[in-house]
Amino acid sequence: MQVKETVADGLKHEFQVSLPAAEIDAKVDARLADMKDKVRINGFRPGKVPVAHLKKVYGRSVAAETLEQMIRDTNAQIFSERGFRLATEPKVTMPTEEKEIEAILAGASDLNYSVAIEVVPAIQLADFKTFTIEKPVADVSEADVDEAIKRIADQNRPYEAKGDGAKVENGDRVTVSFKGTIDGTAFDGGTAEDIQVVIGSGSFIPGFEEQLVGIGEGETRTLKVSFPTNYAAANLAGKAAEFETTATKIEAAKDAVIDDEFAKTLGLESLDKLKEIMRERLTQEFAGATRQRVKRILLDRLDEAHRFDPPPSLVDEEFNLMWNSIKAEMESGGKTFADENTTEDAAKEEYRKIADRRVRLGLVLSEIGDKNKITVTDDEVSRAVVDRARQMPGREKEVWDFYRKNPNALAQLRAPIYEDKVVDFILELANVTDKKVSREELYKDDDEKSAA
Numbered sequence: 001m002q003v004k005e006t007v008a009d010g011l012k013h014e015f016q017v018s019l020p021a022a023e024i025d026a027k028v029d030a031r032l033a034d035m036k037d038k039v040r041i042n043g044f045r046p047g048k049v050p051v052a053h054l055k056k057v058y059g060r061s062v063a064a065e066t067l068e069q070m071i072r073d074t075n076a077q078i079f080s081e082r083g084f085r086l087a088t089e090p091k092v093t094m095p096t097e098e099k100e101i102e103a104i105l106a107g108a109s110d111l112n113y114s115v116a117i118e119v120v121p122a123i124q125l126a127d128f129k130t131f132t133i134e135k136p137v138a139d140v141s142e143a144d145v146d147e148a149i150k151r152i153a154d155q156n157r158p159y160e161a162k163g164d165g166a167k168v169e170n171g172d173r174v175t176v177s178f179k180g181t182i183d184g185t186a187f188d189g190g191t192a193e194d195i196q197v198v199i200g201s202g203s204f205i206p207g208f209e210e211q212l213v214g215i216g217e218g219e220t221r222t223l224k225v226s227f228p229t230n231y232a233a234a235n236l237a238g239k240a241a242e243f244e245t246t247a248t249k250i251e252a253a254k255d256a257v258i259d260d261e262f263a264k265t266l267g268l269e270s271l272d273k274l275k276e277i278m279r280e281r282l283t284q285e286f287a288g289a290t291r292q293r294v295k296r297i298l299l300d301r302l303d304e305a306h307r308f309d310p311p312p313s314l315v316d317e318e319f320n321l322m323w324n325s326i327k328a329e330m331e332s333g334g335k336t337f338a339d340e341n342t343t344e345d346a347a348k349e350e351y352r353k354i355a356d357r358r359v360r361l362g363l364v365l366s367e368i369g370d371k372n373k374i375t376v377t378d379d380e381v382s383r384a385v386v387d388r389a390r391q392m393p394g395r396e397k398e399v400w401d402f403y404r405k406n407p408n409a410l411a412q413l414r415a416p417i418y419e420d421k422v423v424d425f426i427l428e429l430a431n432v433t434d435k436k437v438s439r440e441e442l443y444k445d446d447d448e449k450s451a452a
Contacts, residue, residue, distance in 0.1 A: 094113050
């Protein structure tokens with residue numbers, strides 16, 4: 001075997017490799033000899049088939065399999081001897097001339113091929129004991145509990161008829177019957193009877209609820225609206241429609257009385273029990289928000305402490321995934337880059353920076369995990385599958401079968417578990433101190449991102 005490095009450009013390397021015909025032929029003969037006791041050919045007793053005859057029958061296919069294995073083994077040796085960690089699969093370039101290929105398979109010619117790779121750079125890990133992280137912690141107050149219960153009460157508030165001569169106002173619930181048409185023709189799903197609409201809820205297509213304000217009981221109006229461009233039914237998306245709508249009942253919302261009776265409507269024995277449950281739920285939510293804030297702070301520290309050029313192909317792959325998703329989302333929503341106060345070039349530059357950061361952090365976390373033998377067990381992955389299945393009552397077996405038959409889907413479950421275990425490992429070493437904050441401060445970053 002002869003190996004010559006022809007390209008050494010940063011993280012990119014390329015090698016020219018030559019495998020002698022004699023070595024190829026010897027390995028082919030060894031594999032054929034191993035087949036003697038395993039194949040049956042008419043006219044020969046088991047184990048007595050001459051290798052020369054086997055070579056005549058199976059020589060070409062065995063040679064192809066042997067070459068494939070030899071290339072894999074040779075490449076692995078090349079990379080191992082140089083301490084390379086591959087960023088992507090090796091790109092092997094083989095001879096293409098038919099005569100040359102036939103000569104190689106026949107053992108009459110050396111195999112000369114090239115292999116191009118992109119490697120992961122050496123990563124010098126920071127001393128995590130020097131990291132200082134403030135962990136924002138918020139206590140659940142009585143006001144938080146009361147506010148959460150009030151939201152539930154608002155979602156379950158009662159309605160009562162407004163009476164004769166009443167007109168629909170914002171917040172009212174109106175029962176309507178309607179018939180929709182497009183260019184004067186009725187369409188599937190456009191006709192309904194006795195549908196309840198809460199004005200201002202935004203549960204109907206834009207413009208529908210607003211045009212019901214001021215309508216009276218028994219009154220009929222023609223509402224003119226347009227379906228959103230990203231509407232689920234493609235045959236209706238973006239089209240203008242008219243709905244001949246009649247209001248049959250108008251009701252005003254009443255304030256729900258928050259007491260033991262209200263708690264009982266939710267299946268609980270008392271208001272105190274409802275408060276207890278809400279406090280537990282909010283405590284879990286606050287803990288989750290704290291975890292996300294701490295993780296975000298830690299990832300920022302890791303980003304600052306590990307500056308290196310990641311493999312370009314990995315950055316390109318991550319960028320393309322994000323960019324295709326962004327483009328599809330904008331197209332479905334009918335938005336342009338101008339709507340976002342930016343340009344396509346500026347957006348591409350920003351998302352490429354994000355891709356660079358994601359790849360670097362992924363490599364850093366992987367390096368930390370490898371060096372500290374952090375692994376994800378099959379039991380941990382199974383528990384994650386069970387959690388997913390519980391989120392889809394009645395379809396548990398379907399979810400389980402999906403993950404059992406899709407290794408890539410399982411890998412997607414394994415990745416965040418691995419990341420969290422590495423994060424926990426670093427936090428054990430770092431100097432983490434609690435910082436009491438209000439609920440508003442705890443969720444401040446998320447609120448700002450939502451507003452943006």
